[in-house]
Amino acid sequence: MITKNKSQINAVRGFSRRDLLKGAGLFVVGFSVSGVASAAGLAHPAAGAGVDMAFADIPIDQLDSYLAIAQDGDVTIFTGRIDMGTGNRTCFKQFVADELDVSIDRIEVIAGDTDLTPDGGKTTASDAIPVGAQPLRVSAATARAKLLELASGRLGVPVDQLTVSDGVVSVKSDPSKTISYWDLIGGGRFGIKLEVDRLTLSGPILKIPAGVTLKTVDQYKYVGKSVPRYDVPERLILGNFCQNVRLPGMLHGRLLRPATYGATLVSVDESSVKDIPGFVKLVVEGSFVGVVCEREEQAIQAQERLKVIWSEGTGLPGSENVFRFIRTQPADKRPTRSDATAIKGDVATALGSAAKTLRATYEYPWNATTMFAPSCAVADVQADKATVWSGTQWPRYTQKDVAFLLGLPTESVRVIWVEESGSYGRLGAADAAADAALLSKAVGKPVRVQWTRQEEHAWAPHQPPLVMDLRGGLDAQGNLVAWEYESWSSTTHDTGRGGGLLAMRLVGRDPGPRNTPSGASASTSPSRYIIPNVRGAAHVVVPLLRSIYMRSPGGIQRAFIDESFMDELAAAAGVDPIDFRLRYLSPGIEVELIDVVRKSSGWVTRPSPNQNASSNARFVTGRGFGRGYEVQMVVEVEVDRETGKVRIIQAWLAYSPGLIVNPDGLTNQLEQAALQGMSRVLTEEVTFDNSKVTSVDWITHPVLKFSETPKLHVNIVNRPDLPLDGAGENGTPPTAPAIGNAIFDATGVRLRRAPFTPERVLAALKAHDSGGHDH
Amino acid sequence: MSIVNLNINRRTFTIDVDPTAPLLYILRNDLSLNGPRFGCGLGQCGACTVIVEGEAIRSCITPVSSVEGFAITTLEALGTIENPHPLQRAFIAQQAAGCGYCMNGIMMTAKALLDQNPRATEIQIMEALDGNVCRCALHIRVLKAIQQYQQEVRA
Numbered sequence: 016m017i018t019k020n021k022s023q024i025n026a027v028r029g030f031s032r033r034d035l036l037k038g039a040g041l042f043v044v045g046f047s048v049s050g051v052a053s054a055a056g057l058a059h060p061a062a063g064a065g066v067d068m069a070f071a072d073i074p075i076d077q078l079d080s081y082l083a084i085a086q087d088g089d090v091t092i093f094t095g096r097i098d099m100g101t102g103n104r105t106c107f108k109q110f111v112a113d114e115l116d117v118s119i120d121r122i123e124v125i126a127g128d129t130d131l132t133p134d135g136g137k138t139t140a141s142d143a144i145p146v147g148a149q150p151l152r153v154s155a156a157t158a159r160a161k162l163l164e165l166a167s168g169r170l171g172v173p174v175d176q177l178t179v180s181d182g183v184v185s186v187k188s189d190p191s192k193t194i195s196y197w198d199l200i201g202g203g204r205f206g207i208k209l210e211v212d213r214l215t216l217s218g219p220i221l222k223i224p225a226g227v228t229l230k231t232v233d234q235y236k237y238v239g240k241s242v243p244r245y246d247v248p249e250r251l252i253l254g255n256f257c258q259n260v261r262l263p264g265m266l267h268g269r270l271l272r273p274a275t276y277g278a279t280l281v282s283v284d285e286s287s288v289k290d291i292p293g294f295v296k297l298v299v300e301g302s303f304v305g306v307v308c309e310r311e312e313q314a315i316q317a318q319e320r321l322k323v324i325w326s327e328g329t330g331l332p333g334s335e336n337v338f339r340f341i342r343t344q345p346a347d348k349r350p351t352r353s354d355a356t357a358i359k360g361d362v363a364t365a366l367g368s369a370a371k372t373l374r375a376t377y378e379y380p381w382n383a384t385t386m387f388a389p390s391c392a393v394a395d396v397q398a399d400k401a402t403v404w405s406g407t408q409w410p411r412y413t414q415k416d417v418a419f420l421l422g423l424p425t426e427s428v429r430v431i432w433v434e435e436s437g438s439y440g441r442l443g444a445a446d447a448a449a450d451a452a453l454l455s456k457a458v459g460k461p462v463r464v465q466w467t468r469q470e471e472h473a474w475a476p477h478q479p480p481l482v483m484d485l486r487g488g489l490d491a492q493g494n495l496v497a498w499e500y501e502s503w504s505s506t507t508h509d510t511g512r513g514g515g516l517l518a519m520r521l522v523g524r525d526p527g528p529r530n531t532p533s534g535a536s537a538s539t540s541p542s543r544y545i546i547p548n549v550r551g552a553a554h555v556v557v558p559l560l561r562s563i564y565m566r567s568p569g570g571i572q573r574a575f576i577d578e579s580f581m582d583e584l585a586a587a588a589g590v591d592p593i594d595f596r597l598r599y600l601s602p603g604i605e606v607e608l609i610d611v612v613r614k615s616s617g618w619v620t621r622p623s624p625n626q627n628a629s630s631n632a633r634f635v636t637g638r639g640f641g642r643g644y645e646v647q648m649v650v651e652v653e654v655d656r657e658t659g660k661v662r663i664i665q666a667w668l669a670y671s672p673g674l675i676v677n678p679d680g681l682t683n684q685l686e687q688a689a690l691q692g693m694s695r696v697l698t699e700e701v702t703f704d705n706s707k708v709t710s711v712d713w714i715t716h717p718v719l720k721f722s723e724t725p726k727l728h729v730n731i732v733n734r735p736d737l738p739l740d741g742a743g744e745n746g747t748p749p750t751a752p753a754i755g756n757a758i759f760d761a762t763g764v765r766l767r768r769a770p771f772t773p774e775r776v777l778a779a780l781k782a783h784d785s786g787g788h789d790h
Numbered sequence: 791m792s793i794v795n796l797n798i799n800r801r802t803f804t805i806d807v808d809p810t811a812p813l814l815y816i817l818r819n820d821l822s823l824n825g826p827r828f829g830c831g832l833g834q835c836g837a838c839t840v841i842v843e844g845e846a847i848r849s850c851i852t853p854v855s856s857v858e859g860f861a862i863t864t865l866e867a868l869g870t871i872e873n874p875h876p877l878q879r880a881f882i883a884q885q886a887a888g889c890g891y892c893m894n895g896i897m898m899t900a901k902a903l904l905d906q907n908p909r910a911t912e913i914q915i916m917e918a919l920d921g922n923v924c925r926c927a928l929h930i931r932v933l934k935a936i937q938q939y940q941q942e943v944r945a
Contacts, residue, residue, distance in 0.1 A: 247886075251887055468829070683928075
């Protein structure tokens, strides 16, 4: 069984949290500061068109939705955000401990439970700190102000004569006069309404009430310190993962996926599995086929043995043809941000009169999150309600999706987030939750669904590819005067915005994305460089496979293309690659960070490629710079000219998230994002033949090995004067161009197609040696 | 179904199961030993690693009957939240976890290696871990943690 923590039990014991928050006869603290709670109804004046905010069970505008103080002094914070292994919950504790003036050890976090936590939108986009923490900070600061007001009344001195230490309020002039938060409100409600400033897909931003101030940087005790992640010992020793949820009478389910892409069910032979001991039921709805058995190994046996006949399928173009194919795909009319154009100056004239023009096509393939633990969920569906345990990144959408499939009202479905595998975007579409719900409904008992490795690699939604044609022009002095591009890409929100789950597609009931306000990855270029003449067109086409966002969606792809082509232009101009870029960037944090990484890496100012690039030595080394929009990176590589194997020797990066909340946590996130990016650039691609995905396990889709671990030098810059930025994704984008540029520096060969596998590098080296075109 | 006797973490368990069932599912579902985890079922990722007679093995592809009579060690034998094993303490100190799902396999593989060869070099450690996948890419922290543990064991 999963172990519930103390406050989780307290929170559900005796009363429902929804009842509590609706004020069902429970003790309410008298209240006088700004914004007395209005009647229960929730208006969402800030809800923009297309933003689905019908989640009012736990009001997002009530302090009590976010924070509770128990009689024993426990402080519980409630967040709709989930923690996929980034440590965001530890950062939430740091903020709340500081704003409330309590020891961090008093605080527990309840995350992602639709019966207990307010809507926190999605846990994506690295915005847990800038957005997810915000309502918690405001709630804690407001609670502190209210508690001081109450203490002032009880102690008979003005608020400014009071001081707080770990939840105990005392009179400055007479420290023997004290009263604690839990004496003031323990077990009760604040009853304070908070105003929603604006709603985002990542949850609400609250207004700071009049009379309440957030702490300043110099007042922080925990924020800014490397507080260890409290969930790390649990993850390392107990491993309380979704996979461990075991309910009384729970059965085990497995799915059978179409033999080829787009195939539909023709027939299924139940007699092929009926004799398996413990076999319970074959579940078929449309092309959704599942087996349910008493024991897990029995379900696996049934999955392997069930005889299914599928139709031929719709076919795939083969992954080597994907970049030709994408140019022929029809436009995708669903996303509101679809095709985009950019026009500045007069590109035609500038290119026509340029001293030198460069032309290139860059290609970035389909990428797979390949979540380490294949999808898993447990569902307990009863006649009028359902409970689902899932690692979903978007509990409120999983709730709606499951309710839709089961034909239940949304509020009759409870989704409980449980720690899961790192998902990097993939669990924005919690497919297994829907699978488990359908199987549980069919057998009337709780069912645990576990996807296979091959299912996860092949049938998870994937990050779509990007292809871009570019032309650049240099004048006689080597100045960049024109940049022209045309790109083809697909939305990353085919799934992951509600709808689009595999089960929905297979049963033939897909409501489609619940909203796609900015769902496209229309790829414009080049980001933030100031170039006199720019012209471009970005086409958004129907995705070939089911698509989703993956860690810095569009980021690694665009950085690869922008920054590799800039490198080509710098080399053509005979200018140092960093110096060349600085000509076209405005002063600011980006330029400051480029300077940091330049110094940190001991960058020698000179043009690329280096002098050894034309040597015949087997091993050659080179260095490359990559601008990743937020993170700046220098990479040193070694290329084996005989095998084409690229080894990353070391890398330097520089980043500022504005205020650094947890230096070690930030460093750790940057390390992980960078290494995962390097893995993607060197080896990763979703491959498929003419009928099915062929990258289906760790052999056919390898990732970075321990023996390939580079040295990494992380520079983080604390700039509390700048807006808060996230940590999870930003380390990924610069890896692609930095590595490609380093390979160019080492060999003189430009790679324009990712990933840089040994075969591809070797082919490019050979083509270069024989005087052919680069790849 | 047949009776199988297993010696796990120095205790004996008698269970009535399909003798060909992979050890992993018996450990997890019958004995609630959640340390070993399902990652691939193919012996490719290491998530399910347990130590049998000193060797790190993949319980997802090991028939339960084949380990009858052998000493099986799972993650649960290492340490507790209150009293972590020194190897786990080193991983905690280095914050060597993203999601942590793969770390059973990484810690058990490292433990089997270091029990046999406490002075394993960094290259030997990396090669031993090449059969493990860490998708969150904690490579740097993992290697630091193992080195920290080696130093503590020596001291």
